[in-house]
Amino acid sequence: MADILGGFEQAVLLSLVKLDKEAYGRSIIREASICLNREVAAGAVYATLDRLEAKGLIASSLSPGTPIRDGRARRYFRLTAAGVRALNESKTALENLWRNTRWPLKGNA
Amino acid sequence: MADILGGFEQAVLLSLVKLDKEAYGRSIIREASICLNREVAAGAVYATLDRLEAKGLIASSLSPGTPIRDGRARRYFRLTAAGVRALNESKTALENLWRNTRWPLKGNA
DNA sequence: GCCATAGTGTCTACATTGTAGACTACTATT
DNA sequence: AATAGTAGTCTACAATGTAGACACTATGGC
Structure with a gap:
């Protein structure tokens, strides 16, 4: 198993960090x-969220108690310690x- | 198509950079x-090298003219401009x- | 009431990347 | 000839990346 998360996974995870309490599907996509x-x-984001949850890196819960007002219930995500x-x-x-690599690399091709 | 290379691909590519003229299969693996x-x-490395070559990010050539002395002919790789x-x-x-993300992250789970 | 619209989450399918492990080749040594 | 050392190849499958169609709930207007 890759010990380095892919770029897309990192993007999704970091979105959770930035959105904090406001992290749910569509806001994460944005x-x-x-x-x-x-x-x-x-689909790309939801599939990734499902996989990350399956791996225990994030956890989700449907809109906490509060009545649903704007469409389908939101599913909120948050990072786990893992x-x-x-x-x-x-x-x-990374x-x-x-x-030890000077960057950006000079085109030495 | 992912616009960010995976961790393994980056590792292989950076190995080529470091090995410079001495980049061939086994040395890259090391x-x-x-x-x-x-x-x-x-297998992981060779498969990746083949894919990177197919994408035009690297180019290869068999041991240049010089007689082969220690086993099978080496296949040397080098980065292309792409x-x-x-x-x-x-x-x-990345x-x-x-x-804008302070790192390392504090375990806020 | 009915339809259009907006905001959300779900499912299927497939391409790309990550990885393991067995196998083939050639040389030098014993 | 048998063995070890260095090289590269092939097959198969798991994990990750991504697109696009689809379904649900509520609101506003006709």
């Missing part, structure tokens, strides 16, 4: 679009990968 | 193991992803 600077499909760890470790591994 | 701080299977670009862009995209 935030991830900004982070990655491109359009991201709803999620925070995985994110930190991925970042660290830093190590580039350590 | 270097990648160091970069990632874990064992990597030969490869350098892809590597730089991945790094940049930097942007983490921009």
